[in-house]
Amino acid sequence: MLLQVYDGNIHPDEWLRQFNAYCFLKKITEDNVKLAKMMIDSTIHVPKDVTSLTELVSALKAEVSFTVFKNTSKRKLQVLKYKSENIGGDTSKFIETFRKLCRDAEIDDLKEQKEYFVETLPYTLRKKFLDIIDDIESLSDLILRFNKLLIGPALSTNIKNGSVVALKHVSTGKYLSTIENLRYETGSKSQMVYLGGSELDRSSLWIIKFDKDFATTDTYINLQQRFGKFDKFLGMRYYYEYSARKYYYSSPSNHLEVSCNIMKKNYSDNNWRFDFCDLNNQGYLKPNDIITLSTKNEILNDRYEYLRGHDYQVTIGGEIYYEVICHDKVIGANDNWCIELIEEP
Structure with missing residues (x-):
């Protein structure tokens, strides 16, 4: 055991305990106060009139370093x-x-x-x-x-219909998030979806819904906002123009905009399919699976758009947010999401 110099980076009481242990092991019974003063860093001020270890510790606690x-x-x-x-x-x-x-x-x-x-x-x-x-x-x-x-009961090994989940963007560790009344200033001006923080909070919680007890890759899922005033779901949004032709809204970075909206009857833009990133995974959707999410393009019916975390920064109300978009390009690392089970139904 080595005798530690007091330099202000340990609690004085703990330093004294270690000092006394050292003296006990070395059978030091005399001049303890003198030895203790010698083991205090020269940057620490100790009054000259200190005559006991109790007074010494009190002086160390009164010093600015403490x-x-x-x-x-x-x-x-x-x-x-x-x-x-x-x-x-x-x-x-x-x-x-x-x-x-x-x-x-x-x-x-x-x-x-x-x-x-x-x-x-x-x-x-x-x-x-x-x-x-x-x-x-x-x-x-x-x-x-x-x-x-x-050590209480563990959550199920499979994700059930109605479970509360979170989606962590694998590349950045940030969660897919949405906030009531945070809206795009362009495009559809709908409720924005973005990459939030790396710590889970209520803005990152979604209710997963599908028409079976458990979900496989042939199951379409919906992701409903967990907190908010309305029944809103993750999806894309289109509008009609020029002889009733459909057009999807663009995000600030000119990609396909992803938002959180009230799901209307027969709308399929809120339906998502998932694929496991592990090609050997052919089972049910489970907590901590790494997946991709895609939705069918209602204008080009033979095409699917993939959900991607993007590094493009969007400023709304003076705050900076990281955009989430959809795309039909080559799938990459920014398209991978880890699904976390938060609560069972």
Whole structure:
């Protein structure tokens, strides 16, 4: 065990614990305060009249570096995110990190600890955890409840009609999203569909609908907006002009526009077919399958248009959004979507 220099990047209480452990192992019983002062970085101010380890720790806590350390720990808590093992996370290490950051930030209030913990969770877990959080009485109880939640019943192996799903764009890790009243300023001026953030939220949730219990590649699906005032579905939209000829609206980048609209009777522009990117997959649609989505072009009936995440930026209301379009070109990486099962019907 090495004796650690205190440089303001460890909590003083934790540094003192390690210092005392070192002295115990080395059987150092005299001049402990003098030794401790020698192990403090020269950039840290320590008053000369400090005569005990208790006074030394108090002086370190009053020093400006400790204020910076606590605020840094709070910011780390604010950006800490939980990832499950199936996407490369480690629950045990996450809990260790969370507890240490609470200690380092000196967050002892249970209500505040709950608030920070909830913000670390992805949307699906957050919603479930909020249902059980009220009667939690300690941080240990919080961790036990969370662990119990993780080992609860798993979701089905196949996606059912009426399930709530999310579509993650494989190339960017961003979710297919839509917001009520966010509309294109050109084209159809319909509700916009775009690539949202890499963290799941309510704007990224869709209800998947089809006419069977489970979906295969010969099943047409609809994707209904999960939150909003109206019964809106993902699709393309056309208009009539010049002797009743149909024309699809163009996106700001002059591709086929994709939007979220009320589905009218007999409209097929909201019907999507999917194909597995794994050519050996001939089964039912399952969580975490990588798929492509396409819809039939109602003007050119022998053609299908593929849903693509695009890097074109659209500015609406002063905010920048990444466009989602349809195309009939060669299928590429930007056409791949990972379907995630969020809730069963």
